[in-house]
Amino acid sequence: xxxxxxxxxxxxxxxxxxxxxxGLGILSTTASRLRALVSGRSREELFxxxxxxxxxxxxxxxxxxxxxxxxxxxxxxxxxxxRESVTHLMRLYAGHDLNHLRQLEQLLPVxxxxx
Numbered sequence: 001x002x003x004x005x006x007x008x009x010x011x012x013x014x015x016x017x018x019x020x021x022x023g024l025g026i027l028s029t030t031a032s033r034l035r036a037l038v039s040g041r042s043r044e045e046l047f048x049x050x051x052x053x054x055x056x057x058x059x060x061x062x063x064x065x066x067x068x069x070x071x072x073x074x075x076x077x078x079x080x081x082x083r084e085s086v087t088h089l090m091r092l093y094a095g096h097d098l099n100h101l102r103q104l105e106q107l108l109p110v111x112x113x114x115x
Contacts, residue, residue, distance in 0.1 A: 014095030023090035030097045034061065037101075037108045050107060057107045060100050067096060 005013065018026060038046065038061065046058040055063070084092070 011092065014092055014099060017095040017098045018091050021094070023087070023092075023094035026094035027090065027097060030064075030101065033101055034064070034104070037104050041108060045108070055103070057104055060103055060107075064097065064100055067093070 047056045049056045
């Protein structure tokens, strides 16, 4: 997948997704939102790619997990963005979660509860 934005544009987009919302509040809801989106889905459904150059829901979930692990290793200084505060990182990760939750919501429309 070709990147169409610079690292700064990407950072700005993620931060704009959070708006004035509390980053920690956003992050605290990610797990339950992910659970609701993937619960009851088949492996085939999770790994179906919407297009050859687009990620499947499973790939997005893997990316989110990888980002959590990688984020824990880098605190304070990013190779491309320079010094970052904890507050900035929290907002950035919150925007990252919102970005990928939006993708998952498009790929996996909420299913009606079984009756």
